[in-house]
Amino acid sequence: MLTNICNLFTFLLASSCPATIIDCPIKLFFTIDTSETIALQESPPGSLVESIKEFMKIFAQKLEDEEYRGQIQITWSFGGLHFSQKQVLFSQFTTRQSFIRNLSQIKYLGKGTYIDCALTNMTRQMTYSGKQAVLFSVVITDGHVTGSPCGGIKVAGDRARDQGIHMFSVAASTSIDELGMMEIASSPTEVYRDDYIVMEIVNGRPRMNTETIDHVCLIQCLFLKGPDGLPGDPGDSGLSGKKGEKV
Numbered sequence: 001m002l003t004n005i006c007n008l009f010t011f012l013l014a015s016s017c018p019a020t021i022i023d024c025p026i027k028l029f030f031t032i033d034t035s036e037t038i039a040l041q042e043s044p045p046g047s048l049v050e051s052i053k054e055f056m057k058i059f060a061q062k063l064e065d066e067e068y069r070g071q072i073q074i075t076w077s078f079g080g081l082h083f084s085q086k087q088v089l090f091s092q093f094t095t096r097q098s099f100i101r102n103l104s105q106i107k108y109l110g111k112g113t114y115i116d117c118a119l120t121n122m123t124r125q126m127t128y129s130g131k132q133a134v135l136f137s138v139v140i141t142d143g144h145v146t147g148s149p150c151g152g153i154k155v156a157g158d159r160a161r162d163q164g165i166h167m168f169s170v171a172a173s174t175s176i177d178e179l180g181m182m183e184i185a186s187s188p189t190e191v192y193r194d195d196y197i198v199m200e201i202v203n204g205r206p207r208m209n210t211e212t213i214d215h216v217c218l219i220q221c222l223f224l225k226g227p228d229g230l231p232g233d234p235g236d237s238g239l240s241g242k243k244g245e246k247v
């Protein structure tokens with residue numbers, strides 16, 4: 001896990017050369033369902049897809065590059081595909097600006113839904129470049145499929161997880177197949193599924209759920225930084241340090 005590698009480097013370097021900054025790249029990939037059930041869910045047709053595009057834009061804008069404790073430089077790159085039965089890569093991994101620019105190209109595809117194939121393609125896009133990074137995928141769908149030619153959601157999802165991809169499962173709207181949503185999410189599902197939603201209905205009107213963006217962004221940052229450790233028991237003495245290396 002790269003997080004641990006970063007922590008380890010920080011630990012090792014803190015004693016010898018504290019001025020060194022470790023690069024900690026994070027790749028975030030959006031996997032977006034633009035099949036018929038999503039496209040026709042709200043009127044006019046395609047309006048839910050437009051809401052999802054706005055959701056992704058706000059999401060990407062919230063994730064800032066930052067330096068942590070003067071030792072780790074966090075850099076985000078963004079990419080995404082949208083899918084129905086086929087997949088369309090609208091953005092390879094790139095900067096926030098280029099990613100947001102390419103969101104405008106997404107037009108709903110209609111037709112059926114193969115979530116398993118979309119997850120397979122997402123896994124390929126996220127792992128084919130050899131550069132190490134922390135990998136997150138946000139999957140926005142209604143969890144409803146019309147077929148499973150790529151082995152099913154569970155199998156495709158497990159393959160992605162085996163490659164170290166952390167998958168958040170976000171409902172496009174209130175009309176979902178929760179079983180499909182749960183199969184996408186990484187474990188624990190309380191963290192990676194947790195009723196995330198793009199558009200909810202409040203007082204009979206659709207409303208974008210920006211709390212989902214805040215929540216997922218926060219989890220990603222916590223995941224990377226790790227929670228602060230608890231203070232030690234004053235009675236305990238610390239572990240003895242590692243032996244130094246000869247120079």
Ligand SMILES: *[C@@H]1O[C@H](CO)[C@@H](O)[C@H](O)[C@H]1NC(C)=O
Pocket residue numbers: 081087088089090120121124
């Ligand atoms: C993934 O989608 C792209 C289109 O963006 C397509 O060219 C490619 O064949 C797909 N790859 C897989 C493994 O399905």
Ligand SMILES: *[C@@H]1O[C@H](CO)[C@@H](O)[C@H](O)[C@H]1NC(C)=O
Pocket residue numbers: 090091092093094098099102105
């Ligand atoms: C953005 O879209 C254009 C047009 O499809 C494409 O040529 C370009 O490679 C895309 N940018 C990225 C970063 O994928």
